Amino acid sequence: MILRHEREQIDELPAENTFEAVDERSGAVLGACRIYVSENEALFPARPLRIYMDILGERVPDSLLGASVARAKEIARQSGLPSRVFTQVEPKDDARMAALKVLGFRDSDGLVLMERALGDIGEPELPLGCVKVLDELDDPLEQEYFLERYGQLYNEQYDQEWLEEMRAHRGFKRILIVSSTGMVGETILWQEEDRGVITWLHTARRWRRKGVARCLLQLACAEMQRCGLQVAQAEVQARIPNLLHVMERSGFQQRQLILRYPGVDVN
Numbered sequence: 001m002i003l004r005h006e007r008e009q010i011d012e013l014p015a016e017n018t019f020e021a022v023d024e025r026s027g028a029v030l031g032a033c034r035i036y037v038s039e040n041e042a043l044f045p046a047r048p049l050r051i052y053m054d055i056l057g058e059r060v061p062d063s064l065l066g067a068s069v070a071r072a073k074e075i076a077r078q079s080g081l082p083s084r085v086f087t088q089v090e091p092k093d094d095a096r097m098a099a100l101k102v103l104g105f106r107d108s109d110g111l112v113l114m115e116r117a118l119g120d121i122g123e124p125e126l127p128l129g130c131v132k133v134l135d136e137l138d139d140p141l142e143q144e145y146f147l148e149r150y151g152q153l154y155n156e157q158y159d160q161e162w163l164e165e166m167r168a169h170r171g172f173k174r175i176l177i178v179s180s181t182g183m184v185g186e187t188i189l190w191q192e193e194d195r196g197v198i199t200w201l202h203t204a205r206r207w208r209r210k211g212v213a214r215c216l217l218q219l220a221c222a223e224m225q226r227c228g229l230q231v232a233q234a235e236v237q238a239r240i241p242n243l244l245h246v247m248e249r250s251g252f253q254q255r256q257l258i259l260r261y262p263g264v265d266v267n
Helices: 062-079 094-102 140-154 160-167 212-226 243-249
Strands: 002-004 018-022 029-039 049-056 083-087 110-117 131-135 173-179 182-192 195-203 231-237 253-260 263-266
Touching: 002 062, 018 062, 029 062, 049 062, 062 083, 062 094, 062 263, 110 243, 140 160, 140 195, 173 212, 182 212, 195 212, 212 231, 212 243, 231 243
Parallel strands: 049 083, 195 231
Antiparallel strands: 002 018, 018 029, 029 049, 083 263, 110 231, 110 253, 131 173, 173 182, 182 195
8 A cells, every 4th residue: 555645736735735545556546635724713712723634435544544643733733823633524433433533533523413392482582782683684785794704704705606505495584683883693594394494603702602692592493483383403513612502501402413523632
């Protein structure tokens, strides 16, 4: 087996951030790994440098994993920033998890499906001086502001086509809480069969830790209940600070592990 950097440039990555394992006799690629580096202080203030290892192949050689982890840790140490080196693993892929644990990874993050039954929700009390706005995000200027906020939070670029695909979901709605000084928070919801889906929950920085997120969840559930839906659900990344706690305090329960995000902290 030969371990080398990929010969063709991938996603504008430096060659040293790509690895592939190749069978010496057949030339077949046995597996590959590409390392992506980004910063996201908004979602992960404790460890803003995010170093993601995209592992390609069902059963990749241990040497490929080892070289990739070593390079990812090197990037983290060179940055000097509190970092998280992580990857994505299917829930039942215990073999991959075992190989990563040998390299110091911990199974301490994941994408979780959370649900709550919709009974008689009632209308929650809004923060003092605030009002609720319900719309379908159909104003062009509001769409522009939304794309800007979404992109800043996730440190990604999202375009109008992406937004229109989201707005095309059945029962698409946006709930805003606003004050005299601007937006307090917002959430996005739509309908899938008899379920309401919450896909976006955002609180303005100056309003955080004041119960806004919980209020938004209650407003979303009340709106779903008015539409005759039976269950509310959301996919939640466990490591986002306080989010699981807020969801659970709002009556949501963990139902299914969708993906594992094992990782190791550096610096």
